[in-house]
Amino acid sequence: MPRTVLEPRFQVEYLSILDSDGNLDTALEPKLSDDELRALYRAMVLGRRLDERMVRLQRQGRIGTFAPIKGQEASQLGSVFTLRPTDWMVPSFRETAAMIRRGWPIEKLLLFFAGYLEGGQPAPDQHDLPVTIPVATQLPHAVGLAYAVQYRGDDAVVMVYFGDGATSEGDFHEALNFAGVWQVPVVFVCQNNQWAISVPLKKQTHSKTIAQKALAYGVPGLQVDGNDVLAVHAAAREAVDRARAGDGPTLIECVTYRLGVHTTADDPTKYRSEEEVRAWERKDPLTRFRAYLEKKTLLEDGLEQRVDADIAAAVARFEAMGPPDPLTLFDHLYAELPPHLAEQRAELERRLRAGAAPAAPAPETPPSATPMRGQRLTRR
């Protein structure tokens, strides 16, 4: 009985379909219709343009801090496109493009980032959780949803998003372990964008990949080129199908890059080099997919303009919304207002009547508040 190697040995696969020039591994090409391909590209363009618009809105003080997605369009859209409306989508805080695809109106998201809770209310028919800010805490929620799906005998799949940094949190571990034990229909999508604010992946974990972390839970793990929307789609499709078939969870690591700031309160020049950013810009998921579509002659004329017009219309709707009544702040803490809150509400009402607090706080002028971090206006 010597020293033996336990079977099975473990391995982690890497999937990539489209290279930086839009060339293809045809054997792996996902079966997407022309309409689907166009919709996918449109969503990516919308994600990119809205991102840029939101940065400007933030600089003007019309919304608060938010986390841009630039560079991660393929990771989040390739994956979310595999979901049905009856499936569940559980975002972290950097899935704006995926959330829009899931039906969140742009103006609602803007309202959310402008500091109004109303913006966080999913529509009655939407199977989506709202933005979760504490890193990794949404992962167990996704597992619980998936348990409930299974318990009720429903046909849905749950897809949950998080970053590379999130994998260090205890909640990541506990959620994956529960999912493994319970074998519930959940797909864990890690957008490994190489950075958790200023902390690079190699200071985040000593493991070579995020995908291999799945081995700890006896769960399949797959690494995918996260800037290759077809590869992400194929990987997600496989995981979603597996989950729907009752074969349990999957961890997908999308290797991608955050091309912009961590949030609008961040200054990445403090912690990473221009060269690194430029190298990743050459792998831009939009460029690559555009080249592919061009070869297929699927590019639409005037797409950017139409997208911009849609965004402008949404921004206009956002700005037309009157600020909600401050008194509603008590409305949804409990199902029924308990006496002490009724009293506090009455007190606020008296104050508002006396004009002590603005009944309808006007959108603030550019941040008089403490900036987080340098908040120098950097190029990106």
Place this chain on the structure above:
Amino acid sequence: MPRTVLEPRFQVEYLSILDSDGNLDTALEPKLSDDELRALYRAMVLGRRLDERMVRLQRQGRIGTFAPIKGQEASQLGSVFTLRPTDWMVPSFRETAAMIRRGWPIEKLLLFFAGYLEGGQPAPDQHDLPVTIPVATQLPHAVGLAYAVQYRGDDAVVMVYFGDGATSEGDFHEALNFAGVWQVPVVFVCQNNQWAISVPLKKQTHSKTIAQKALAYGVPGLQVDGNDVLAVHAAAREAVDRARAGDGPTLIECVTYRLGVHTTADDPTKYRSEEEVRAWERKDPLTRFRAYLEKKTLLEDGLEQRVDADIAAAVARFEAMGPPDPLTLFDHLYAELPPHLAEQRAELERRLRAGAAPAAPAPETPPSATPMRGQRLTRR
């Protein structure tokens, strides 16, 4: 760029040296002197006999609930024997035998389990943390100690113990991840005794081994026959040497079995079969090591009697200790007593003087208190 398998592939090894009859894989036999082998066996016998004695003390109400070690002697002693006094030992709550090896007087441990904080005080020269009860929370402490060792340029290694159940906690994950990133001298010893109270390993995690969880952190993981004291010693020696050489942490999974109750408040007949227990009794670590020593003619005559006498003497010392002054309960919360505690202390003093609370609470008669669980007196 198709679907590729990432290199390196992963594997987990299994180590076993001594079979159930005491037969040996000589190539792997650790280089231990006769004295060391005798000391190891003596510690195992002491662990076993003290355990039995403590169960009786608990049934008599002379100490409170505790967690017996029966069956896990090889796992904890094989590993702890590789430490120097200047190394650090971080126990969970089931390492009585290992703690004694590290210098804890038996009477102090009894005092601890009798509900006196004084029993938890390590000696000034002891590099040991006390019992930690919240599962897995001691793991980050061990990593922090190891960081401090490295920071100060000291030569010590930190060894930390925990169970199979502990691997499900977020703290396990975060501690291993920090240790991997920091590459600090810490050895993680998991006593996989197959059960976390009533929960068997297969409901605890979907992974086949605990050892493979190391892969998630880019840390070496090794599975070892935890009822084979020589194998445990060899595995721990390798890990300790690696840590001391500056080559970072190791996770060792000792595959063993809890032959007794989870704690003295547990009734294992509720959740596991007699046959399972009997099968593991045939792999008893003491029997196996005894057979090995017998072949080497290293068994000492009258060992059991001498061990029992030592235990009896320690129990007598424990019982001779007067109950400590209740007023000392305020002594060690802060370095200096703040005013509000001085007031509360003065109040207690007045009450004690007035005879309202017993100045010297006599050891309680058998538990009048709420039993935890059935507390039927089972065979084990």
Place this chain on the structure above:
Amino acid sequence: MARLNMVKALNLALAQEMERDRDVLILGEDVGVDGGVFRVTDDLQRTFGSQRVIDSPLAEAAIIGTAVGMALYGLKPVCEIQFSGFAFQCFHQVENHAARYRLRTQGRFHCQMVIRMPYGGGVRALEHHTESEEQFYAHIPGLKMVIPSGPRNARALLASAIRDPDPVVFFEAKALYHAAKEEVPDEPETFPIGKARVVSEGRDLTLVAYGAMARVALEAAEQVRAEDGAEAEVIDLLTISPLDRETIVRSVAKTGRAVVVHEAARSFGPGAEIAASIMEGAFLSLEAPVRRVTANDVAFVGFAREKAHVPDAARVVAAVRETLAF
């Protein structure tokens, strides 16, 4: 009608609520095969199956975190945390999520869930097994916090908690699990969350307590009635948060004096809110400062010293006498 101890009474509430509503399920460490370390969930897995009574892996944050997910889907999980001392591991899931989901989604989702845990002393157990942590939950907006004081109200309050659309943290005094039996009606019974109960009327002083201390307060009230001829009105809070200030203030407006009893540490503890609320609501009636009889501000003392630490009737009597003599 059967005479049940608190363990059996809680078990009855769980069984009946599960019978009543298929969305109710149980989740926790050792709750299934073992029936929970205190046997509160005994036999439920046998009756309702392992999909509804789930032996979870050992991870409190995931117990609460997955229960939040289940609740968002419409299930009504009842989680057991083995001891309240191990609930700090899931405190972020409770504070960040269970308590906030209704607010965050402006009513679109909410967490109808119960988080049960044993708390308090009286079991000769080690550190983290005897503490009294209700204050931490009472301060969290969006939660409700309930602590029953005996078999019958435990059963009724647990049923109410399970039916309550908001997340309820439900503390069970270990010292009461087997302390006494009470007649418990066979038919499901509920008790409104948010209401305190006057368990003994009196006009000289108000004693406010809950959980295991309700009994201690009653004992003290009897003693001062017998020995001093003074009448203490005893209020058993039952719900800690939202606090039933109305009942407390009404009583103190009548008696003019109050003593609060709890097992939690004193400073920044629940007694402070009760005292402050009394001052705010009944200032002009107050004849003496509200006194607090509590555990010391020490994290834990070891069970051998518990008697010098946790309030008993003698300490309450002393405080009552001082307050009456003020």
Place this chain on the structure above:
Amino acid sequence: MARLNMVKALNLALAQEMERDRDVLILGEDVGVDGGVFRVTDDLQRTFGSQRVIDSPLAEAAIIGTAVGMALYGLKPVCEIQFSGFAFQCFHQVENHAARYRLRTQGRFHCQMVIRMPYGGGVRALEHHTESEEQFYAHIPGLKMVIPSGPRNARALLASAIRDPDPVVFFEAKALYHAAKEEVPDEPETFPIGKARVVSEGRDLTLVAYGAMARVALEAAEQVRAEDGAEAEVIDLLTISPLDRETIVRSVAKTGRAVVVHEAARSFGPGAEIAASIMEGAFLSLEAPVRRVTANDVAFVGFAREKAHVPDAARVVAAVRETLAF
């Protein structure tokens, strides 16, 4: 002597304490290269190296848990939790271990460590970035809880906290980080933990506040002085726990009236302890109930509504007037 804002003042304290004692090190998310999201640790990694200013992985429990281990070895870690809203993840390590190790080992080991975190509103940020959670720490025996109110006392208190042999939770009001500059002496300065400061004397009423609310209280005091001719004595607590009851009670014994101001939720909040302590210590001097001006008992409101939620001078003035008129 230099005019510094609170960020720079805290940075100075850290730099000088690290200079003074090689055992002091810094641990947290983004504290190194980035200098912390609020730049409090700016440039320290450059000066002291990455072994002493550690960019940790993203895991709060391990930040505190490993810091506990470091402290047990004799180091003096200063941990940064990025926002107080993310400290519940490490609450078990704080409560179970940092606060208890001295007691548990009866003095053999202890945790000399500081846990810094920004708290409170004023940064137009999302959920979990604007809450005020001091109550949770104030109730934990074995911890000290400090909240400075300006650059100079922030610097002095942080130096004291780092030198304090007990674990200190150190809250920094985000609203104050850049709010004002003060002259801060070049030479290291400390301020005793556990002592409140009377920042403005008065005989009509006592205003108790801390952190960002100290300024609000002062503003209100000036307004009532100007408009009502009433003199409010303003106490800036600086240390929340152990609470300096002596200073508070002495003041109220003189003024007979008190108003407490904080950003935390009201129910079971820090104001309750302050009010209860005033009642216990100065009952016979009290002419009116102690009033609490606090945030509402709502978990969060969105920054657009913050003004309707967090106390401002107008609300404090109103409470002062009501209390004076009582």
